[in-house]
Amino acid sequence: MxxxxxxxxxxxxxxxxxxxxxxxxxxxxxxxxxxxxxxxxxxxxxxxxxxxxxxxxxxxxxxxxxxxxxxxxxxxxxxxxxxxxxxxxxxxxxxxxxxxxxxxxxxxxxxxxxxxxxxxxxxxxxxxxxxxxxxxxxxxxxxxxxxxxxxxxxxxxxxxxxxxxxxxxxxxxxxxxxxxxxxxxxxxxxxxxxxxxxxxxxxxxxxxxxxxxxxxxxxxxxxxxxxxxxxxxxxxxxxxxxxxxxxxxxxxxxxxxGVELVDYEQSDQEIRLELPPDKRHEVRYRTYFIGRDGQVLKRDDSLKPTYRFRGDELYVRARVEASNGTMAWTQPVFLGNK
Ligand SMILES: [Zn+2]
Ligand SMILES: [Zn+2]
Structure with a gap:
């Protein structure tokens, strides 16, 4: 708009x-x-x-x-x-x-x-x-x-x-x-x-x-x-x-x-996000965890999207899409390097 x-x-x-x-x-x-x-x-x-x-x-x-x-x-x-x-x-x-x-x-x-x-x-x-x-x-x-x-x-x-x-x-x-x-x-x-x-x-x-x-x-x-x-x-x-x-x-x-994260954490095992509930505007979220060649590894529609590493992804990053069209992008986690 x-x-x-x-x-x-x-x-x-x-x-x-x-x-x-x-x-x-x-x-x-x-x-x-x-x-x-x-x-x-x-x-x-x-x-x-x-x-x-x-x-x-x-x-x-x-x-x-x-x-x-x-x-x-x-x-x-x-x-x-x-x-x-x-x-x-x-x-x-x-x-x-x-x-x-x-x-x-x-x-x-x-x-x-x-x-x-x-x-x-x-x-x-x-x-x-x-x-x-x-x-x-x-x-x-x-x-x-x-x-x-x-x-x-x-x-x-x-x-x-x-x-x-x-x-x-x-x-x-x-x-x-x-x-x-x-x-x-x-x-x-x-x-x-x-x-x-x-x-x-x-x-x-x-x-x-x-x-x-x-x-x-x-x-x-x-x-x-x-x-x-x-x-x-x-x-x-x-x-x-x-x-x-x-x-x-x-x-x-x-x-x-436009999308604000409440929190983002990563460990050797997984990536965890937390998204803000917004009852006033009834914003909803869809989170995609993305890996090699842009492949979608997982879609998570919750307010606490989580991805557990398999080990062969090369890298994993997250894109959060809000129902109002805005987004947030987390940085890639390279498995084995970080
Ligand atoms: Zn400029
Ligand atoms: Zn310029």
């Missing part, structure tokens, strides 16, 4: 409810769950709002952190007059709200640099694989975490190239931008089909969801890139950039465009 005023109001209520749910239900788990957006533009590139306005939106809508990723520039996150009047003392404090520095390195393939403090020039390359590897290496060298963005945007990256780009461990499974073609089409696979192809090759790749925020103002339109539509929820020891980035690097997070 298109974003509109009613949806924005509903979204705000939904976000507030999710924030309460997160803090109440997950605080007791080992580590804490922190919700954030890793792909955010401001007026310092082609976004329409000052960084302080963008940051404030996330802070006020149930998020714990946001990564500012303007095109080909590092937007300072802790200095400058645009922050002075807006950043309050709780920004960056453990347990409050965190702004993480970053950049969208805008080469022929776009890669986000998460948690860098300097601009990284696009490194170029001979083909998409070379471009991904060279930029990922430069981002790592600057202390950041590389994330390949929107592979189906202008159909820039395919599954074989992702398999070959071995410097890359993270990609956008869901980018809320309307021109990112997450669902594939015309013979091209969806980003989720690409993901299973990469995982089936035995290569670890983690999938993120993000807003790719550009718009906080302007007329309502399906082509606006509004906030609040794709995010990750990270299980980390504390709300600090090093802890969050280390957890994302390990795959200790799930991606969502």
């Amino acid at each position: 298109l974003p509109g005023r009613k949806m924005r109001i509903m979204g705000s209520v939904f976000c507030a409810w999710m924030a309460i749910l997160l803090f109440v239900s997950l605080a007791a788990a080992q580590g804490q769950w922190y919700r954030g957006n890793t792909h955010t533009h401001t007026a310092f590139s082609d976004g329409d709002a000052a960084p302080s306005v963008v940051v404030r939106w996330y802070k006020e809508h149930g998020y714990n952190f946001v990564v500012i990723t303007d095109h080909d520039r590092y937007t300072p996150i802790d200095q400058g007059d645009f922050y002075a009047s807006n950043l309050t003392a709780d920004f960056g404090q453990p347990g409050k709200f965190l702004v993480i520095g970053g950049e969208e390195v805008t080469d022929k393939v776009h890669l986000n640099a998460i948690n860098v403090r300097e601009s990284i020039k696009p490194q170029g390359g001979t083909d998409p694989v070379d471009i991904m590897n060279r930029n990922a290496r430069a981002i790592r060298a600057a202390g950041g975490l590389p994330q390949v963005n929107h592979p189906n945007w202008h159909w820039r990256v395919n599954a074989d190239q992702l398999i070959a780009a071995t410097e890359v461990k993270h990609f956008e499974l869901f980018n809320a931008g309307r021109d990112c073609n997450n669902s594939g089409g015309g013979g091209a696979p969806s980003t989720e089909e690409m993901w299973d192809r990469v995982l089936s090759s035995g290569r670890v790749l983690y999938g993120l969801a993000s807003d790719d925020t550009h718009s906080l103002f302007g007329e309502f339109s399906m082509w606006q890139a509004d906030p609040g539509r794709g995010w990750i929820v990270v299980k980390a020891a504390q709300l600090s950039a090093p802890a969050l980035v280390a957890a994302i690097d390990r795959g200790d997070f799930y991606a969502s465009n």
